[in-house]
Every structure is written in C-alpha cells, then in structure tokens.
Amino acid sequence: MTDPSLPCSRPTKAIYQYEEGLRTHISRVVAIQPFSALSDVERGLFKTGSENTYALETNETIFYAQGGGQPFDTGYIETASPSHGDKRPKFIVEAVRNASEGRILHFGHFEDPTAAKLEAGDMVEQHIDGAKRDLNSRIHTAGHIIALSIRRLAQQEPDLKVTELKAQHYPDTSFVEFQGSIDGKFKGVIQHQASQYVKDALPVKLSWYLPDELHSHAVITAEGMPIIAGADGKVRVVDIVGAGAYPCGGTHVPDTSRVGEIVVKSIKRQKGNSKVSYAVVDAK
Numbered sequence: 001m002t003d004p005s006l007p008c009s010r011p012t013k014a015i016y017q018y019e020e021g022l023r024t025h026i027s028r029v030v031a032i033q034p035f036s037a038l039s040d041v042e043r044g045l046f047k048t049g050s051e052n053t054y055a056l057e058t059n060e061t062i063f064y065a066q067g068g069g070q071p072f073d074t075g076y077i078e079t080a081s082p083s084h085g086d087k088r089p090k091f092i093v094e095a096v097r098n099a100s101e102g103r104i105l106h107f108g109h110f111e112d113p114t115a116a117k118l119e120a121g122d123m124v125e126q127h128i129d130g131a132k133r134d135l136n137s138r139i140h141t142a143g144h145i146i147a148l149s150i151r152r153l154a155q156q157e158p159d160l161k162v163t164e165l166k167a168q169h170y171p172d173t174s175f176v177e178f179q180g181s182i183d184g185k186f187k188g189v190i191q192h193q194a195s196q197y198v199k200d201a202l203p204v205k206l207s208w209y210l211p212d213e214l215h216s217h218a219v220i221t222a223e224g225m226p227i228i229a230g231a232d233g234k235v236r237v238v239d240i241v242g243a244g245a246y247p248c249g250g251t252h253v254p255d256t257s258r259v260g261e262i263v264v265k266s267i268k269r270q271k272g273n274s275k276v277s278y279a280v281v282d283a284k
Helices: 130-156 184-199
Strands: 024-034 054-059 075-079 090-098 104-110 125-127 163-170 173-177 203-211 233-239 244-247 262-270 271-283
Touching: 054 090, 125 130, 130 163, 130 173, 130 184, 130 233, 130 244, 130 271, 184 244, 184 262
Parallel strands: none
Antiparallel strands: 024 054, 024 125, 054 104, 075 090, 075 125, 090 104, 163 173, 173 271, 203 233, 233 244, 262 271
C-alpha cells in the first residue's frame, strides 16, 4: 500500500511550520498501512490503535505532529475528487506522530469501514480542527510570553538566576519550568509583564537560522535546550518581536494580542527548580 515510485526515505513536508494559518490543504497519499502491519516501534506511537486503525502518510501535511510540548491536531482527510465513486472515502485523524526518517504518521480510521479506502497516489484534501489549533497556538504563544516575562524579571533582579528547562503547552496543564528558585512573591510581577506583552500586540515572527547563527540573532538558548535543525540544516525560530526569540517547532498566533488573557496560576519550587503554571482564557 505504498507508492513504488517513491524512495524508501520519504520525509513529510510539515506545511504547518511555514503556513500556520492553513486549515485545509491538498496533498498526495504516499502510503497507508493497517495498524497491524506497522513495526512494533510505530505501533507504540499510538497505543490505542485497533483493527480498524490505519497509519496514513502524505507528502505534505498541515496536521501538527505531537512534540515540543504541544498536542497534535485532529480533523479528517478525504479524496480531493470523487474518483472513488459518488462517496469520498473519509479518514478521521485521531492522532499525529513523528516517525523515523522525517515521516509524519496520521493515525485514525475510516468513517465508513465498508467503503473504498484511500490508496498511495491519491490526491487528498486535509481538514484540521481549526478551533483546536487556534487554542493550542494561543497556549503555546502564552508559554513563550510567560518564559520571556520571567527572563525580564531576572534582568531586573540580579540575585535571580534562572535557566529554561522544559515547558508543556496543553490545555489545563500548561507550564514553563526553570532551573533556579523563583519566589512566589514574583507571581504578580510575572502576571503584570505577561499581560503587558499581550496588550502590546507584539508581532510573532518566524525565521530560520543555521545553528551557528542563533547567537548573532539574539536567539535564546540554554544548556540542555534541544536545538533541532530541519533537513536543510536550519533551526526554526519564533520571535516575539521586542520581547525575545526561542528555537521552536510549534504553532503560534500572529501577534500577542491574539492570545487573549493569560493567568499565572502558581509557582511551585522543588529541588532548585521552579514550575510556573499558567492558563489562557477568552477575553471578556
């Protein structure tokens, strides 16, 4: 169920890294396999797979593959033309994962298991859940805003030494974690700065640099922070103009005002590290 004209190594072009605003996109099926035919490693990427589950690969995708602290997109993929008859096969995307050799797998099932299936070479139209993408993008940008607010605080407080460790940008469980002890008394200061960044409607700009160019462009990196280059050797950078830039492969809003209200929920300290939890809410 693969296209024999394609080489074994077939990286998927992640369109969402370049055009974050797309909600539909035409692409071509490269391969589709039943869940049972996958390797143990690939089955492990979607542990809830069943006999009705398939892994669909396309040459390009607008579906965000889980990673970088951001959840995957969901939606559906259907034939771009009614070449399979009057009814177009509709593939419901339940999860999206990065696989080996730069491939992106769409795990899911066909809406009608008895209808014709998609095949390698078929042209398909991808549809992502726009509301879910918008929320995930708001939360991810908010995470950058919180981290940059903490960095700004550290510039104003000489005794505060912090280094980025990790972050998670999931609804209801969003946080940024720093090495260093951030006192709870700074919660209001971080909140105020984050709210100001939102109010300022700072542009969120995408750039691509070679790893050795990051420092000259003032991109924030820290020991232990993963610096992942693409196939062209360049690193994707998300710059909140006027606040700071981080290497990042996630999706974001066009400017900080689109995030809406950010709430700093708590600051928890443990073993010399500080976790700052936050949430985004709809502006009233």
